[in-house]
Amino acid sequence: MSKVMTSPILLTMGDPAGIGPECLVRAHASAALQNAVVIADAGVMRRAVAACGLATAVETLRSLDFGADLPDGALRVYEPDGLPDALDRLPWGQIDARCGLAATRCIEEAVRFVQLGLGTAVVTAPLHKGALAAAGVDFPGHTEMLQNLCAPRPGQLPPVRMMLANDQLKVVLVTIHQSLRSAVDAITTDVVLQTIVIAHHAALRWGQTQPRIAVAGLNPHAGEGGLFGDEEIRVIQPAVDAARQRGIQVFGPFAPDTVFMRARHAPSEGQTGEFDLVIAMTHDQGLIPVKYLGVERGVNVTLGLPMIRTSPDHGTAFDIAGSGKADPRSLIAAVEWARAAVQRKQAVF
């Protein structure tokens, strides 16, 4: 018998019709979920065990007593109240309001447990935005949902930023899920400065004493002195200057096409990154280089929340859900990141 001896990391199952449950099962089979509890529907997890061709025991915890005796090797599941019935009979790979509701309930419960001190970090399996919308959940994704769940008062949202990280590169995004056209307008000096400050504080908590932060420009060649757009001069440079005045080691704005190459850290190839992280102006400016060498090791980290939260770097992959082929490496990397953060006693991200 094994016990959970300290407060566990909490993993949420994500959309039951996607690959989240299978990723969790495979991560557990790789022994990556020690001292972790999955907030999920037990039937959904049993279906995922079967889809993966495994015989893993799924044990349901009946209370917050995470110290309960359980068979060795069992996957520990805590079922929140309010889950729809018969989720494990819904078809794989289809948008369903019940899936969106169930995924949301698991996240709410995981956040509550961490807020109560009963969990140390939240690692989330992928949601489907369509299922959320079908369930009437008015958030485009995890980040916004977590921001709301962590608001000290209704509507008083903590400023957060999405970071994507792999072994070679860490990128923090100024704008995320909006059209490129609207993103250009959303990039203000205040928002860029806030991103630099959030990133700087996060890097200090990872243990870097003087993190070196690069800021990407928005335009080709970072505007080439105003020739191809003036956002670098008018918006981004003032934010960099203000951050430097606060003692932050921040550089740029740099030409977007080479700043990620310059920051890439691959010591085995003799490539030492010039910077510890890069501030990217838009979703794809930052995610294209992080994902270029494959999404298997990428981790999504929410910076600015009053808790540690990571997730894999991929979506629900409805096209392969239920096939047992889901690759758990990004989820495992997300758990490892969260675990390392917990071990550094970083209560706040």
Added chain:
Amino acid sequence: MSKVMTSPILLTMGDPAGIGPECLVRAHASAALQNAVVIADAGVMRRAVAACGLATAVETLRSLDFGADLPDGALRVYEPDGLPDALDRLPWGQIDARCGLAATRCIEEAVRFVQLGLGTAVVTAPLHKGALAAAGVDFPGHTEMLQNLCAPRPGQLPPVRMMLANDQLKVVLVTIHQSLRSAVDAITTDVVLQTIVIAHHAALRWGQTQPRIAVAGLNPHAGEGGLFGDEEIRVIQPAVDAARQRGIQVFGPFAPDTVFMRARHAPSEGQTGEFDLVIAMTHDQGLIPVKYLGVERGVNVTLGLPMIRTSPDHGTAFDIAGSGKADPRSLIAAVEWARAAVQRKQAVF
């Protein structure tokens, strides 16, 4: 003694104050410039030889008789009319109108020789936009200058596109040197369709019988069904559909953050690219992934010109010009690309 036996590849020196001349000298020292002639100022090339610590002989060709006897190992230089005096006494790494003028003259001469059938391809060392502007040359870069030099009638410019290619990835750009804000407006169905058609015809000329072309979206997640921008639905998809109706194997629009990863071709890592090339909507969307692993092997190819034209994937690097440290690998790759194209008897790119 050695002779140039067939029409040579013509290389232009680029900005005399930048690293172009040194890259040319180092490429020549690597035996990469066989059957090639450098259109340049001879004094500038001699200064570059000295900067590189070499003893290469620089021989000036006095006419278009490229078959002239020359000492083995000599760097062959043809000097165009109208070069300013004493270019080799101008400081390294500084913008100068005389440098902009000289660089322009070399390009004009190289293009004229190819048009006369006296050269087979043009490979251009880097220009400095500031020096062009100082010289009153009204083009932001090579591409626009070449387009004008190749116009069948004044103002009747051939539609061209910039392709960036390395061993793993080929990217063709819909928009290049303009602000991101204006690029979003410049992406029309006609322009995207024209890019696909130009890229398709170029790939056929490389010998691919059924090139597989991927088209990137503009917005995060390719707009997520219109949620984050409608350019994919309104602008890009109709272009893809029209190209398919012409029998082109083209797919997308795909989420920008993963399409380059999917196209990456690295057989030694077990990674077979899904596509032969990717159409990128903006300069940095396309150049970030091409440059991410380093610019040493990247080649810039102009598609749509009535001649073969390539160039290295870097700029004048004024900060290291004159130090002898210039890395010639990208220039060598550009020469190799041009040579392979010539050997396939591809008279038109």
